[in-house]
Amino acid sequence: MSEIIIQVxxxxxxxxxxxxxxxRNFSIEVREGExxxxxxxxxxxxxxxxNILSGLLTFDTGNISICGRNMPQQLNEIKPLIGVVPxxxxxxxxxxxxxxxxIFGGIYGIISKELKQRMDNLLNxxxxxxSKNRQIKTYSGGMKRRINLIAGLxxxxxxxxxxxxxxxxxxxxxxxxxxNLKEINAQGTTIIYTSHFxxxxxxxCSRVAFMDEGKLLCKDTPQNLIQNTNCPNLESLYLKLxxxxxxx
Amino acid sequence: MKKLISLLYKDYLLLIRDVAGLCLMFLMPxxxxxxxxxxxxxxxxxxxEAEISVIMLNLDNDxxxxxxxxxxxxxxxxxxxxxxxxxxxxxxxxxxxxxxxxIVVPENASDSIRLNAKRAVxxxxxxxxxESKDSVTIHILIDPTLKTSFRNTLMSTMxxxxxxxxxxxxxxxxxxxxxxxxxxxxxxxxxxxxxVNFDVQYALKDENAAVPNATQHNVPAWTLFAIFFISLxxxxxxxxxxxxxxxxxxxxxxxxxxxxxLSKSILFLFVCLLQFALLFALGIYxxxxxxxxxxxxxxxxxxxxxxxxxxxxxxxxxxxxxxKITTDHQQAAVLAALSVxxxxxxxxxxxxxxxxxxxxxxxxxxxxxxxxxxxxxxILIRNGTLMDILPECAYSLGFAVVCMGIALxxxxxxxx
Numbered sequence: 001m002s003e004i005i006i007q008v009x010x011x012x013x014x015x016x017x018x019x020x021x022x023x024r025n026f027s028i029e030v031r032e033g034e035x036x037x038x039x040x041x042x043x044x045x046x047x048x049x050x051n052i053l054s055g056l057l058t059f060d061t062g063n064i065s066i067c068g069r070n071m072p073q074q075l076n077e078i079k080p081l082i083g084v085v086p087x088x089x090x091x092x093x094x095x096x097x098x099x100x101x102x103i104f105g106g107i108y109g110i111i112s113k114e115l116k117q118r119m120d121n122l123l124n125x126x127x128x129x130x131s132k133n134r135q136i137k138t139y140s141g142g143m144k145r146r147i148n149l150i151a152g153l154x155x156x157x158x159x160x161x162x163x164x165x166x167x168x169x170x171x172x173x174x175x176x177x178x179x180n181l182k183e184i185n186a187q188g189t190t191i192i193y194t195s196h197f198x199x200x201x202x203x204x205c206s207r208v209a210f211m212d213e214g215k216l217l218c219k220d221t222p223q224n225l226i227q228n229t230n231c232p233n234l235e236s237l238y239l240k241l242x243x244x245x246x247x248x
Numbered sequence: 249m250k251k252l253i254s255l256l257y258k259d260y261l262l263l264i265r266d267v268a269g270l271c272l273m274f275l276m277p278x279x280x281x282x283x284x285x286x287x288x289x290x291x292x293x294x295x296x297e298a299e300i301s302v303i304m305l306n307l308d309n310d311x312x313x314x315x316x317x318x319x320x321x322x323x324x325x326x327x328x329x330x331x332x333x334x335x336x337x338x339x340x341x342x343x344x345x346x347x348x349x350x351i352v353v354p355e356n357a358s359d360s361i362r363l364n365a366k367r368a369v370x371x372x373x374x375x376x377x378x379e380s381k382d383s384v385t386i387h388i389l390i391d392p393t394l395k396t397s398f399r400n401t402l403m404s405t406m407x408x409x410x411x412x413x414x415x416x417x418x419x420x421x422x423x424x425x426x427x428x429x430x431x432x433x434x435x436x437x438x439x440x441x442x443x444v445n446f447d448v449q450y451a452l453k454d455e456n457a458a459v460p461n462a463t464q465h466n467v468p469a470w471t472l473f474a475i476f477f478i479s480l481x482x483x484x485x486x487x488x489x490x491x492x493x494x495x496x497x498x499x500x501x502x503x504x505x506x507x508x509x510l511s512k513s514i515l516f517l518f519v520c521l522l523q524f525a526l527l528f529a530l531g532i533y534x535x536x537x538x539x540x541x542x543x544x545x546x547x548x549x550x551x552x553x554x555x556x557x558x559x560x561x562x563x564x565x566x567x568x569x570x571x572k573i574t575t576d577h578q579q580a581a582v583l584a585a586l587s588v589x590x591x592x593x594x595x596x597x598x599x600x601x602x603x604x605x606x607x608x609x610x611x612x613x614x615x616x617x618x619x620x621x622x623x624x625x626x627i628l629i630r631n632g633t634l635m636d637i638l639p640e641c642a643y644s645l646g647f648a649v650v651c652m653g654i655a656l657x658x659x660x661x662x663x664x
Contacts (some may be wrong), residue, residue, distance in 0.1 A: 054500045076502065084500035092258065094265040106254025107501045132565030151497065 005159060005190050006030040006053065013048055013061030013214075022048040023059070024214040030159075030207075035181070035191040037205035037222075039198070039234070041242050045214040046194040047087065050161050054084045054191065067158055080108060083157030083189075087164045089144045090151070093137035095146050097128060100136060101154055108155040115154075119229035122150045124179060142173025149177060153184065160184070162193045166200060177206055202226075208234070212242045251503055255511035260484060263515065269481040272447050273519060274526065277474030281466055281527055285540055288462040300398050303347040305331040305338050310358030312384070312413045316351070319409050325401055335387065342389045349402055350389035357384040358413070365417035369425050386410070463541040469530035469597045470626035472617050474523045475560050476591065478516055479567030480584040485512075486571030487580050505659050509652065513564050520560035528552070546631045555627060558644035559620035565651030566616070572655040591615045619643040 006029065013023040023045050030036045038046045051057040051065065055075045062143050067081045091100045098119065104116040123129045130151040131139065133243040136147060149165060164179070166174045178200065195201050201208055202222045209219035218225065218241070222234055231237040263269070302320055306313040321328040326349075331338050335352045342350040364380055371378035386406065390399055489495040498508060531543030545552065567584065572581040592598065594608065595615030604612065615647045623640035626632030 024383070056496060056499055070416050079500070082500070084495050084497065086493050086500075088493035088496070090497035092262060092489075092494050093492060095258075095261050099261055103258040104497070104501065106257070107251050107503050109250050109502075124486040 001034040002034075003069055004029045005032040006192070007063070007065045008049075008053075009063040011049075011052070011064060012060050013045075013052065013057070013059045018076075021214050023052075026062070026211070026214065026216055028209055028216065028219060030190060030192060032190055033183050033185070034187060034206045035193060035204055035206035038192065038211065039196075039201055039208055039238060040211040040217075044212045044242075046211065047163055048214075049211075050084075050163050050192065050194060054082065054161055055079060056084075059108040080155065080199040081158045083152035083155065083160040085149050085152035085160065085162045085165055086169065089136070089148050091136050091148060094135055096135055097123065097132045097139075097150075100147070101151060105154050106149050110155060118154055118156070119150075122153060126150055127176060145169045145173060145177060149180075153189075157189065159190045159192065162191060162240045164195055165193070166195065166197065174200075198233065198238055202234045210238065210241050217241050249649045250317065251507060252511060253506060255399055255503065256515060259511050259515040263481075263519070266485075267479065269484075272307065273474065273478055273481060273523065276477070277470050277523060277527060280473065281470040281530065284470060285462045285466040285535065286538075289540055296624050300326045300349065300402075301329065301347045302326045302349045302351065302402075303331050303338055303341060304351040304353070305333070305335060306353050307355040308353045308357040310356075311416070312358040312361060312410060313353040314493070315409050316353060316406060319405060320351075320402075323405060325398070339389055345391060348391045348394050350387075351406075352387040352389075354384065354386070357386070357500060358417075360384050361414055362421075365414065365421045366618045368418065369421040373425055376485075384410075404533070431650040461541045463531055463535055463543050464628055465600070467527055467543050468628060469621055470489045471524050471527040471556075472559060472595075472620045472624070473588070473592050473597050474527065475520045475620075476558075476563045476566070476588045476617055477538055477585075478519055478523075479563055479570055479588060480581060482512065482516055482567030483571035483574065483580040483584045484577055486568065487574065491576075505656065509655070510569060512568070513561070516564045516567070517557065517560050520563065521556065522654035524552075524560075533582075544628070546628050548627055548631065548633060551627045551632070551634060551637055554634075554641060555620065555623040558641040558648075559616070559623070562616045562620070562644040562651075565648035565655075568655045574660050588617075591617045594618070596621055616644060616647050619647075 007029045008026060011023050011026045012021060014021045026045070026049065028036075033085055038049065040046055046156065048057065052059050052071075054066065055072070055078065058072060066078050069077050069081075071078065092103075095103075101119045101123075102115065105119070110118065119132075120129070123132050126149065128143060128146055128150070131143065136144065139147065145165060146170075149162075152160060152162075162181075166177055169177070181191060181193075193201070193205065205222060207219060207221050208225065210217040210225075220228070225231075226233060229237050229240065231240060304317055304320065306317050308314075317328070317330070320326050329347065331341075333341075338350045338352060341347055361384060364383075368378040368380070386407070388402070389436075465641060484576055486495075489498075495508075497506070528545075532545070536542040566587075570580055570584045570587075592615075594612045595601075595617035596604075596612055597617055601609055601612045601618065619640040623644075624635045626636045626640070630636070
């Protein structure tokens with residue numbers, strides 16, 4: 001069995017000014033090489049957990065370690081090992097794809113020659129080679145999602161955090177993104193992934209965790225969860241666990 | 249270092265792609281410095297040059313009338329037109345605004361004064377007191393829009409020469425009376441009127457210092473305004489990065505918030521120095537070709553650099569502070585623009601502080617633009633030394649540190 005790469009133990013987080021905790025005694029462990037899905041309705045705490053794991057938010061109590069390093073004490077050592085792909089297109093819209101990637105690669109300290117090679121490979125891999133010198137604001141939704149993903153992969157992270165990477169994209173872009181994610185995972189990158197698409201999670205993830213109101217509801221492989229709960233698929237299980245009440 | 253270079257490259261690209269922001273940073277201050285210098289130079293010119301039009305009807309045609317006519321026409325403050333019309337027509341011409349001032353010296357005015365002088369001497373020689381009769385009235389018609397200071401200037405001139413005429417007549421009559429009593433003829437008794445001279449000059453610390461003029465005020469003033477106006481671009485840029493998520497990505501990268509701010513500070517400091525160099529170069533090289541006074545830098549021109557750096561850092565700190573405490577573009581743009589305009593107004597950019605009421609003079613001391621302007625004045629006009637600008641530099645740097653400290657503290661509380 002592979003090693004635990006992410007360990008989250010009894011983590012609590014309450015936002016300043018809020019009375020409701022965003023995470024309540026939350027614990028999970030992710031093994032190296034997994035694609036781990038975090039599933040739950042809006043406000044469940046998925047993005048909060050990803051932001052904490054990315055070092056963007058602090059947590060109140062509990063312990064977190066990534067690649068054997070503790071957060072937040074060893075955050076500076078953790079940052080080069082993780083890649084973050086936020087839900088929003090976290091790139092400079094008035095800059096070209098190449099300019100954006102040069103900047104982010106430079107901040108990771110990748111030397112110019114190596115950076116150029118990685119950029120060319122990834123742009124080619126995600127079908128953006130032809131449009132690499134166009135400003136991001138001129139890209140379609142699918143292209144923006146792909147370049148957003150490339151920016152998180154440029155430094156070849158050991159762990160990749162993806163926050164809804166296929167939202168608002170066409171079927172072609174979605175297929176390309178998911179196929180490439182599988183391949184990147186096959187090359188050894190551990191992926192933590194959130195999504196509202198249950199079918200996509202069922203197909204992509206080696207394990208999933210359902211969460212709601214900051215609490216872990218259950219976790220296992222999609223197959224085991226479906227089998228053990230007598231649900232036809234993850235979507236039915238999702239509704240069974242979280243109910244049909246709107247979460248606006 | 250590579251991180252900082254990458255961040256600088258990013259900020260540079262963002263800056264040059266923001267055409268509207270660049271126009272605001274460079275074209276607006278150029279337009280303002282030209283406009284304000286031309287306007288103020290013209291106003292100052294009107295005060296100093298012969299711009300006040302005077303029409304005069306000299307019905308006296310004798311010593312009093314001719315003396316006033318001569319001295320007004322020789323004065324640099326007035327342009328004199330001699331009238332041959334009636335007093336009523338002259339009144340209409342002034343009322344229509346064709347002339348700012350109309351003067352009517354009545355017929356036989358000199359004769360009346362001469363007669364009074366003669367009577368006064370005769371009475372005096374008899375040891376009696378003379379009660380003046382037949383006084384002369386000179387009618388002065390003034391355009392209602394004429395400033396009080398110009399009216400006072402004219403009245404001073406008129407009173408001076410009418411009093412001189414009275415004295416001259418009195419002396420003449422006195423001499424004539426003495427000649428009748430003395431066995432020999434007395435010569436003319438007169439001083440040339442130049443026994444007391446006036447030396448007017450600006451109170452400058454040393455004689456090489458520049459004389460204050462529209463250029464010496466407006467170039468540093470609008471340079472400071474431009475420097476502080478970068479807080480608008482800077483704060484909106486910070487909001488943009490927060491809104492489009494790129495700031496979130498940067499924080500997830502091996503890059504600290506301090507490095508992020510340092511890159512912005514370095515780039516915008518360069519922008520401020522560029523604005524400073526551009527506007528000062530205009531004042532030195534272009535203004536003289538346009539008929540405006542040349543900007544003189546004084547003996548300690550090198551002090552302009554530390555003063556400019558300190559003011560720029562204050563502006564950068566302020567921009568970062570606004571960008572951190574506001575949540576959207578509109579808030580940031582309105583707050584930055586409004587506060588810079590208010591700081592400029594109370595800081596003496598538009599109206600010099602010395603013309604303000606006492607309470608405003610006190611309030612002006614809280615404006616970072618006022619510290620900068622005082623520092624520039626110390627260098628450009630008072631030929632000040634490093635010690636003279638140290639307080640202004642310290643205030644500006646203190647302001648920058650407080651603003652950036654608040655932004656850093658705020659970021660620790662709320663990262664994204």
